[in-house]
Amino acid sequence: MILEAIQYAASYPVTPTPFRPHIRSSVSLWSRARRCARDWAEHEENCRRFVQQTIAEMKQRRTVVVLGSGLLRDVPVELLSRAFDTVVLVDLVHLASVRLWLKAKGLRNVRLISRDLSGFEDAVAGKTPEPLSFLRQVPYLDLVISTNLLTQIGVGIERRLEKEGNQSAAEVLPQVISAHLGGLAGLPCRTVLVTDTSYTVVDRGGNREEEGDLLHGVPAPMPQQDWLWPVVPFGEESRDYRIDHRVVAIRDLR
Numbered sequence: 001m002i003l004e005a006i007q008y009a010a011s012y013p014v015t016p017t018p019f020r021p022h023i024r025s026s027v028s029l030w031s032r033a034r035r036c037a038r039d040w041a042e043h044e045e046n047c048r049r050f051v052q053q054t055i056a057e058m059k060q061r062r063t064v065v066v067l068g069s070g071l072l073r074d075v076p077v078e079l080l081s082r083a084f085d086t087v088v089l090v091d092l093v094h095l096a097s098v099r100l101w102l103k104a105k106g107l108r109n110v111r112l113i114s115r116d117l118s119g120f121e122d123a124v125a126g127k128t129p130e131p132l133s134f135l136r137q138v139p140y141l142d143l144v145i146s147t148n149l150l151t152q153i154g155v156g157i158e159r160r161l162e163k164e165g166n167q168s169a170a171e172v173l174p175q176v177i178s179a180h181l182g183g184l185a186g187l188p189c190r191t192v193l194v195t196d197t198s199y200t201v202v203d204r205g206g207n208r209e210e211e212g213d214l215l216h217g218v219p220a221p222m223p224q225q226d227w228l229w230p231v232v233p234f235g236e237e238s239r240d241y242r243i244d245h246r247v248v249a250i251r252d253l254r
């Protein structure tokens with residue numbers, strides 16, 4: 001609790017005012033990631049390796065943008081910093097610990113942008129969301145990476161709709177998920193998408209108690225790699241069950 005309070009207090013002044021309401025959920029993700037570090041390690045390594053393999057194929061490496069960069073756990077940011085002229089990290093919040101780590105590592109070509117990547121405002125206003133259209137303005141863009149962001153956009157929107165919405169999640173979520181996938185597919189550069197697509201609740205006997213779609217009916221793109229991520233290990237929410245997410249990794253979504 002004390003570490004969380006320090007993280008929150010240190011992140012508050014360095015976070016632009018409109019994004020401060022999101023600090024709390026970033027801090028709670030940070031705590032959870034620390035508690036589950038051992039169970040999440042293989043998933044995080046798979047993500048970093050997939051990005052690394054993509055970079056190895058690339059001759060031109062000027063600017064890379066990372067969407068949902070968060071805690072930089074599944075993004076090989078030191079490698080990106082060495083390989084590219086400029087690295088742009090985009091998220092609602094960049095916690096103080098992440099900023100400090102970047103400074104300590106001396107990664108001078110890394111830029112941080114606070115931005116809502118959901119397209120929520122347009123979707124509820126009845127407009128077509130284009131949450132990635134800002135990428136058209138980024139000069140010399142050679143790679144865009146979206147890592148474990150897509151379904152988190154959905155989680156944030158469900159929370160907002162519960163509080164303030166007069167529209168149903170069933171209407172809005174497929175729109176914003178499709179907009180993210182369509183936005184990536186339409187980019188004139190290399191792309192990496194890593195996202196969870198479905199979940200399974202498993203009991204101590206290995207029985208599948210419940211399964212569900214995290215993409216709200218939007219078809220999951222055909223992956224080049226996929227694996228299971230034990231997002232909620234035994235003991236995290238309950239001693240009696242764990243929750244696994246299926247994760248897909250796709251290069252150059254079209």
Ligand SMILES: C[S@@+](CC[C@H](N)C(=O)[O-])C[C@H]1O[C@@H](n2cnc3c(N)ncnc32)[C@H](O)[C@@H]1O
Pocket residue numbers: 026029068069070071072073074075090091092093115116117118147148149152153156
């Ligand atoms: C599961 S975490 C991703 C972890 C991150 N890639 C890492 O390496 O630690 C999801 C991230 O998406 C961000 N996020 C969720 N909704 C967002 C939105 N609407 N716009 C921008 N970022 C968002 C969260 O702040 C969080 O950092």
